[in-house]
Amino acid sequence: MPDKFLAVEDAHVSFGNGDAQVRALRGISASFERGALSLVMGPSGSGKTTLLSLLGCLLSPDDGTVFVDGVLVNALNGEQKAALRRTKIGFVFQSFRLLHSLSALDNVCLGLEIRDPKQPERMTTARELLVHFGLGDKLNHEPDGLSPGEKQRVAIARALAGKPPILLADEPTASLDAEAGRNICQILRNQVEQHGKTVVVVSHDSRWQEYAHRTIILSDGQIKHQEQVTNS
């Protein structure tokens, strides 16, 4: 029986109507293993971000089903979907999406404050995460004073702050040089190995292949190829 921890089944997504309609996903079925790093590759426009948006409960399929943390997302109302997203999923983006007028520490804290305003120890949690990612001497720096690789580490700390079991990353290394990119690949792989996170990375960047347990290749809204790799 296919694992339904994080999965889509026969999912269809279209944008627009009539002649302008784009069929972004055409009946995709894929299961993303718990405690593994799955890589989604494919040309521009093949549907990678759309697939990640389904898994992130940011978009609903026109047809087909989505499971997140074993829950059938189709059966949830908007509020329940938002709660699932908030507690189970961390997001990482190519453009970091940090707030410019806040320090690294406050950027991470803000993520926690939105999740749980009552949590008193959020400053400690945020500091520990940043120290863990080698940013102990940059806690009070604003994003403009950080390198792209450092910004992405702050963004990953923010994504992890609420301890979500699932991390979804859309082109997380596309704005980074080779060394910073490898560092981010290793950080996300460690989250799988050491903390049992389930990570899905969308990327054009082929260096992810050596860090992934499995690769799915999309083409024109469909799965072209899937392979299991035994990277250990």
Ligand SMILES: Nc1ncnc2c1ncn2[C@@H]1O[C@H](COP(=O)(O)OP(=O)(O)OP(=O)(O)O)[C@@H](O)[C@H]1O
């Ligand atoms: N909000 C939207 N409105 C209209 N069309 C959209 C929207 N989002 C995506 N599309 C279209 O759906 C298709 C799949 O887009 P998607 O962003 O998922 O591709 P992608 O594989 O992530 O591409 P890239 O590598 O360029 O990020 C494309 O043809 C795109 O133009």
Ligand SMILES: [Mg+2]
């Ligand atoms: Mg995309």
